Amino acid sequence: MDGRTDRAQTPAEDAATRRRLPPEERRQQIVDEAVRFFAEVGLDGKTRDLAKRLGVTQSLLFNYFATKDDLIEAVYEKVYLDRLSPGWPDRLTDRSLPLRVRLLAFYTEYSALIFEREWMRIFMFSGLAGAALNHRYLKHLGEVILRPVLAETAALARGARQPDMEDIWNLHGGIVYVGIRQHIYRMPPPDDPDAAIARAVDKYLSYFGIRPED
Template identity: 80%
Template sequence: MDGPTDKTASESDCGTIRRRLPPAERRQQIVDEAVRFFAEVGLDGKTRELAKRLGVTQSLLFNYFATKDDLIEAVYEKVYIGRLSPDWPERLTDRNVPLRDRLMAFYSEYSALIFERDWMRIFMFSGLAGASLNHRYLKHLGDVILRPLLSETEALARTDVRPTMEDVWNLHGGIVYIGIRQHIYRMPAPESPDDEIARAIDKYLQFFGIERDD
């Protein structure tokens, strides 16, 4: 059970009794609601308003997260780092599988995780606010996913034009833009994102003369 300070707003202010949550469950509840909250109002949203939405006291939030930055860090771990599968780098560099198949498998899984409102909106709000979240995420993504992808492209390229990180980022950014269109610009999304992903991948590979079965 939580300690005596783990009270909902109604317990503290109205004297009513509600079930107290175990610490791990309460912490998860706070993080889950913080994800929805920051996706809606941006990272400038006030913890007082978040506490009100949760029906808890603001002091309770700070029992679990000493600062707002600590809470945002927990949101970052849940929404960004927690969605990166640890086996993706190994699968992307498995040369027993054609590169096109590797790319299709990765981007089908990755897009299914990021093509949703909370991920897109928090990412955009973070960039607009100058926060470090998306910079850290993009660096991590570049190190564990995109640089290995560049190495695989370099190994198979059959043209005089050598692939660069800019080429890889252009491929990645074009695919991510499918989700941005839907959740940021609120424009119609493709009925089959995988078809659009396949077109982007084929265009990328063809530019470097890489065959489908390479």
């Protein structure tokens, strides 16, 4: 025996270990915990409470983010922008595939990314607080996703009535509600979310006389 014994680190030793994290790793740790923190308590949560959860000082937090708004901006990028694939607009406008196939592929992939507690709760808290995050995200979503969907729908629509942005938002909002129902209202989700998405897409296309093979 060499006389050494295994023991837990003291708070000071544990803090020293945390201080040795590389800057990029530390920044990512802060953002990841901030996502969980704001999803739990809302955007009014205090940075000192976040620092306590991280086991760091508030001053260390502000070494990485000069203001709380800067930290929330990083949360916005991680929760919202980082989940929007740059390839989606091209795939949604690829007319070598039927529009139904394109919409189902997009919403199946998109819902898998947003149907989670953190995304839904931060989105709701941001809207209730009147924060700019929702407005920026929805504006971006409208420009890069929904307007292309509108153009593709209009190109195939039959009949006198042409689709408008309200129709696209109704489709999108109905699908997003599946996640809201689960993570905000705490109600059971559909047994088969993909089937629910397919029904919403089919109803939307049928309204404009668009066939599954179009």
